[in-house]
Amino acid sequence: MRFAVIQFGGSNCDHDVHYVISEIFGVDCDLLWYKDGLPRNYDAIIIPGGFSYGDYLRAGAIAARTPVMTEIIEHARVGRLVLGICNGAQILAESGLVPGIFTINRYPKFICRWVNLRVENADTPFTRAYSEGEVIRIPIAHKEGRYVAPEDALKTLETTGRVSFRFCTPGGDLLPDANPNGSANHITGVLNSQGNVMAMMPHPERASEEVLGSSDGKGIFSSIIHHVEEKG
Amino acid sequence: MLSADDLDLIRKRLQREPTDVEVACFENLWSEHCSYRSTKNLLKTLPTSGPDVILGPGDDAAIVRFNDHLALAVSMESHNHPSYVDPHDGAATGVGGIVRDVLSMGARPIALMDPLYFGSLEREKNRYLFEHVVEGIGGYGNCIGVPVVRGDLVFDEGYNGNPLVNVVCVGIVRPDSYITARVKRPGNHLVLVGASTGRDGLGGASFASRDLSEDSESSDRPSVQIGDPFTEKLLIEAILEMAATGKVVSCRDLGAAGLAGASSEMCSTFGGLIHADRVHQREGNMHPVEIMLAESQERMLLEVDPGDVALIGKISERYDLPWSDIGEVIGEPSYRVTFHGRVVCDLPIDFLCDQAPLCEWKKEPYSLERPFARPSTGIRDLALRVLSHPEVADKSWVYEQYDHDVQIRTLSIGRDSGLLRLDGETLALSCGCNPRHINLSPYMGTANTVLENACNLACVGATPLCIVNCLNFASPLHPDIYWQLEQSVLGMGDMARKLQTPVVGGNVSLYNESDEMGTQIKPTPSIGMIGKGTRYSIPVPKDGSVLALLGETGGHFGGSVLDALTSCGGPVPPEGEIKNLARIRGLLTENPAIYATDLSQGGLLAALATLGIGADITLDGDILVQLFSETYGRFLLASDDESAFRGLPCRIIGTCGGDGLDITCGSETFGIASDEVSYALSSLSRTMRSW
Numbered sequence: 001m002r003f004a005v006i007q008f009g010g011s012n013c014d015h016d017v018h019y020v021i022s023e024i025f026g027v028d029c030d031l032l033w034y035k036d037g038l039p040r041n042y043d044a045i046i047i048p049g050g051f052s053y054g055d056y057l058r059a060g061a062i063a064a065r066t067p068v069m070t071e072i073i074e075h076a077r078v079g080r081l082v083l084g085i086c087n088g089a090q091i092l093a094e095s096g097l098v099p100g101i102f103t104i105n106r107y108p109k110f111i112c113r114w115v116n117l118r119v120e121n122a123d124t125p126f127t128r129a130y131s132e133g134e135v136i137r138i139p140i141a142h143k144e145g146r147y148v149a150p151e152d153a154l155k156t157l158e159t160t161g162r163v164s165f166r167f168c169t170p171g172g173d174l175l176p177d178a179n180p181n182g183s184a185n186h187i188t189g190v191l192n193s194q195g196n197v198m199a200m201m202p203h204p205e206r207a208s209e210e211v212l213g214s215s216d217g218k219g220i221f222s223s224i225i226h227h228v229e230e231k232g
Numbered sequence: 233m234l235s236a237d238d239l240d241l242i243r244k245r246l247q248r249e250p251t252d253v254e255v256a257c258f259e260n261l262w263s264e265h266c267s268y269r270s271t272k273n274l275l276k277t278l279p280t281s282g283p284d285v286i287l288g289p290g291d292d293a294a295i296v297r298f299n300d301h302l303a304l305a306v307s308m309e310s311h312n313h314p315s316y317v318d319p320h321d322g323a324a325t326g327v328g329g330i331v332r333d334v335l336s337m338g339a340r341p342i343a344l345m346d347p348l349y350f351g352s353l354e355r356e357k358n359r360y361l362f363e364h365v366v367e368g369i370g371g372y373g374n375c376i377g378v379p380v381v382r383g384d385l386v387f388d389e390g391y392n393g394n395p396l397v398n399v400v401c402v403g404i405v406r407p408d409s410y411i412t413a414r415v416k417r418p419g420n421h422l423v424l425v426g427a428s429t430g431r432d433g434l435g436g437a438s439f440a441s442r443d444l445s446e447d448s449e450s451s452d453r454p455s456v457q458i459g460d461p462f463t464e465k466l467l468i469e470a471i472l473e474m475a476a477t478g479k480v481v482s483c484r485d486l487g488a489a490g491l492a493g494a495s496s497e498m499c500s501t502f503g504g505l506i507h508a509d510r511v512h513q514r515e516g517n518m519h520p521v522e523i524m525l526a527e528s529q530e531r532m533l534l535e536v537d538p539g540d541v542a543l544i545g546k547i548s549e550r551y552d553l554p555w556s557d558i559g560e561v562i563g564e565p566s567y568r569v570t571f572h573g574r575v576v577c578d579l580p581i582d583f584l585c586d587q588a589p590l591c592e593w594k595k596e597p598y599s600l601e602r603p604f605a606r607p608s609t610g611i612r613d614l615a616l617r618v619l620s621h622p623e624v625a626d627k628s629w630v631y632e633q634y635d636h637d638v639q640i641r642t643l644s645i646g647r648d649s650g651l652l653r654l655d656g657e658t659l660a661l662s663c664g665c666n667p668r669h670i671n672l673s674p675y676m677g678t679a680n681t682v683l684e685n686a687c688n689l690a691c692v693g694a695t696p697l698c699i700v701n702c703l704n705f706a707s708p709l710h711p712d713i714y715w716q717l718e719q720s721v722l723g724m725g726d727m728a729r730k731l732q733t734p735v736v737g738g739n740v741s742l743y744n745e746s747d748e749m750g751t752q753i754k755p756t757p758s759i760g761m762i763g764k765g766t767r768y769s770i771p772v773p774k775d776g777s778v779l780a781l782l783g784e785t786g787g788h789f790g791g792s793v794l795d796a797l798t799s800c801g802g803p804v805p806p807e808g809e810i811k812n813l814a815r816i817r818g819l820l821t822e823n824p825a826i827y828a829t830d831l832s833q834g835g836l837l838a839a840l841a842t843l844g845i846g847a848d849i850t851l852d853g854d855i856l857v858q859l860f861s862e863t864y865g866r867f868l869l870a871s872d873d874e875s876a877f878r879g880l881p882c883r884i885i886g887t888c889g890g891d892g893l894d895i896t897c898g899s900e901t902f903g904i905a906s907d908e909v910s911y912a913l914s915s916l917s918r919t920m921r922s923w
Contacts, residue, residue, distance in 0.1 A: 009462065009465070009466050009551065009552060010375065010462050010465050010466075012375075012376065012377025012465065012638055013377070013638060015639070016638070016639065016640045019640065020640075033550070035550070049638075050377060050465075051374070051375040051377075051461070051462065051465070053462060054375060054460065054461060054462025054463075054465075055375070056462065107921070109367070109370075109632075109633050110367075110370050110371070110374055110632075110633045110634075110635070111632050111633070112374075112631075112632050112633070112634060112635045112636055112637060113632050139637055141374070141635040141637060141638065143374075203637070205640065206637045206640055209640075211643065211653065211768055211769075212637075212640060212642070212643065
């Protein structure tokens with residue numbers, strides 16, 4: 001099993017994700033500079049957070065148009081896993097790998113805060129370690145994280161189990177105050193139609209050790225690992 | 233502009249008229265910002281060495297041993313004047329500059345702190361400055377992925393028209409592989425890496441060393457640089473990759489006075505030759521003065537063996553960074569610049585870099601202390617006003633705009649110190665100062681500022697390793713200000729010696745006055761203190777926890793938050809006791825479950841209100857003294873088990889729990905419900921979210 005973490009110019013959570021995959025989970029993981037492309041097949045590719053191209057134009061817009069993304073789209077097409085975290089989620093949305101976009105927060109400032117997420121679908125390669133309705137604590141850190149999608153796309157996501165996480169209260173309720181950036185339907189984790197690509201704004205790598213405040217985020221990585229192991 | 237005296241001295245030494253490039257070099261390198269003309273003799277009084285100091289003041293950053301495998305690169309700077317003229321870009325480039333100071337040592341930047349000082353938020357202009365300074369710091373720091381883990385916020389009318397933006401950066405490097413900013417061998421090449429040079433920020437060093445005149449905002453705007461954090465992030469990764477090759481002989485960041493400042497100071501160990509026309513430029517037809525003095529951001533100068541130039545170029549290109557081979561180290565002690573083959577500057581390098589004439593200023597003591605006049609307002613109203621004061625109130629509006637978790641080391645950004653995990657131990661960070669106290673008593677106030685930062689570290693179980701400072705003052709031409717500056721530095725040095733904590737670096741920002749607003753700043757010797765400990769956990773007080781107070785309280789209202797709100801005056805706090813520092817560290821090390829916080833602005837009341845839980849308190853004596861006095865060296869402790877306090881000279885004052893604060897002192901009793909406490913503490917966020 002081998003994972004890859006893609007480094008764009010301006011990625012800044014690349015080392016954090018690499019550390020969690022390789023040190024906490026002991027899984028082989030390559031850090032790949034975007035110019036070098038994919039040198040081999042990977043079981044899962046993670047696009048980490050940061051500010052690729054300084055968020056110039058729109059967050060994720062320029063990175064989405066680099067050649068390595070063509071390879072990542074092909075990797076996803078054949079059913080392998082892709083996880084985009086924060087800026088990675090923005091890149092996946094800009095690439096069209098998931099529907100909708102992540103845009104400027106309702107209160108238009110950067111916001112770095114621990115939030116509660118309700119697991120909406122525990123039957124995906126990214127969430128199987130959780131149970132449906134479970135509330136997990138993971139931090140967010142973004143200025144462009146408000147999820148927006150056309151009404152019909154939202155409906156499709158909702159009816160086909162492609163919403164993975166929603167912002168909620170500690171008790172799991174969807175109260176307005178629990179939606180820190182004003183995302184549509186509180187959505188902050190979405191899947192593609194095949195279910196092998198997930199984009200999420202919160203940072204699970206920052207919640208993978210109790211000493212940092214929570215290990216609730218580990219479930220996402222362990223889910224991926226189990227999924228890959230099972231597929232052989 | 234160079235003074236007539238300076239110009240005469242230069243003519244005499246050169247035996248000729250200086251060229252325009254030379255005049256520009258002197259103007260910037262002989263400015264206070266670069267040469268410490270007013271403060272060199274004062275700074276010499278500070279303790280700068282210690283067993284852990286590997287490299288003291290004088291380089292881009294100090295190097296301090298953390299453990300056998302890791303050293304810290306620590307640096308602090310102000311970016312005050314640019315942040316008034318253009319708050320977003322001024323503050324952003326302040327972050328960029330300090331990060332490059334740490335990077336140029338070959339260290340990876342891992343944490344930032346930002347002590348900020350503004351005029352009252354009741355003025356719209358100050359809210360504008362505050363909003364955009366915070367956004368500028370966040371925008372830059374977040375993008376380059378260096379967490380801001382600590383800050384300080386002071387509001388005082390003296391900062392109208394002259395806000396202060398100070399930044400501390402800490403980096404990590406192997407103790408045996410840091411890089412200095414002094415060239416090592418004639419014949420080596422000087423390679424410029426990073427952003428191309430444009431006409432931005434011309435004359436910034438001299439701009440930073442004068443007071444802000446009425447029209448400064450519009451006419452000085454071309455002096456403010458625009459930051460590009462994306463390029464900075466590429467530069468961080470590129471320079472660290474270059475440093476890892478072992479081929480970088482020395483390295484310096486281009487900051488104040490641009491290429492002229494960086495290259496001359498870097499070459500002052502030997503001599504330097506720069507071919508200005510070889511610099512990669514962003515604009516056409518640039519004059520050599522512009523090329524040499526522009527303060528375009530995100531640039532670094534590296535000394536490398538001629539045989540390694542291609543390797544450095546290759547790494548630059550991997551990160552899409554332009555570069556140019558612009559000169560060399562020479563064996564004669566000259567600083568020479570050519571432009572298309574013509575010599576445009578040829579100066580004795582030590583004259584330019586080390587011989588700016590020192591200034592002698594007159595000094596005159598003053599006394600501002602007033603007797604205490606008891607406020608007539610009721611205690612409950614006073615309490616709510618103190619809790620609503622923006623220095624006491626909740627700062628989440630600020631720190632939530634900073635990505636304080638990136639690099640996954642952050643254990644806490646709690647009330648007292650930022651706390652990071654580092655190589656199995658903890659790195660604790662605290663910063664700031666108390667200008668109101670320091671204004672009343674520059675010596676004592678500054679000594680107490682050093683103590684207070686050490687108390688902040690003690691609350692997370694950490695022992696100080698080093699101090700960096702930013703001496704922000706008004707114009708030393710005023711004899712009372714020069715006295716203030718002198719007393720302040722002496723107070724800092726004496727307390728640093730008592731705490732056995734060296735002052736390893738910093739900068740000086742003088743002339744912080746505003747003609748526009750008719751203000752001069754209160755003395756602001758802002759410090760950053762870095763410490764080390766082993767305690768990872770930050771417990772929270774729980775229902776039923778016993779509360780104890782360690783340290784004696786006196787009626788020290790002078791310069792307190794209560795004084796700021798009511799002009800009650802009163803004595804300034806005397807030098808605080810240092811003996812409780814070791815007690816607190818010992819207690820916390822033995823008892824991981826004990827919560828500790830030190831008492832500072834807003835006194836005991838502020839500490840109680842920010843416990844995050846209600847409390848029922850019984851006190852003796854004058855209720856104003858007990859709740860609002862700001863005597864230094866005191867701690868509020870919470871423990872589930874009262875016996876943990878056995879042997880400690882503290883007094884039990886109550887228990888945690890209940891709805892809000894219930895306070896009894898002698899015959900007086902009052903309560904504040906928890907929603908009232910929260911509402912008062914949310915004043916800063918409410919002000920900033922609603923204007």
